[in-house]
Amino acid sequence: MSSLSVRFVGPIRRPGPQRVMEVDRAGLASVGDLLARLGYSGEERKGLHVIADGSRRSHEDPLDGVTSVEILVAIGGG
Numbered sequence: 001m002s003s004l005s006v007r008f009v010g011p012i013r014r015p016g017p018q019r020v021m022e023v024d025r026a027g028l029a030s031v032g033d034l035l036a037r038l039g040y041s042g043e044e045r046k047g048l049h050v051i052a053d054g055s056r057r058s059h060e061d062p063l064d065g066v067t068s069v070e071i072l073v074a075i076g077g078g
Contacts, residue, residue: 004028004063006038009072012048015039025063032059034069047074 003022008014015021015038028034031052035045050057051070063069 002026004034004066005068006034007068007070009070010075012071012073013040013044028063030059030063031057031061031069034063035059035071038071048072049074 002025004025005020006023007020023034023037028037031050032045035048035050040048045059049072050059051072052061052063052066053068
């Protein structure tokens with residue numbers, strides 16, 4: 001069974017108390033699929049950034065070949 005390492009960065013709601021977890025890749029085709037599996041609503045997903053293997057990814061990008069993901073909240077200022 002293949003898994004994906006997921007790290008939660010900064011002030012983000014997590015599915016559990018840990019900041020790093022392993023997620024089963026079965027059924028995960030895209031970044032958006034991963035976010036949905038982690039329990040983020042469509043509205044929450046709009047405010048999240050995803051870094052996969054060191055590169056920023058859109059929610060439509062595939063997870064093929066990705067080994068690690070960081071999820072963080074988009075923060076704005078002004």
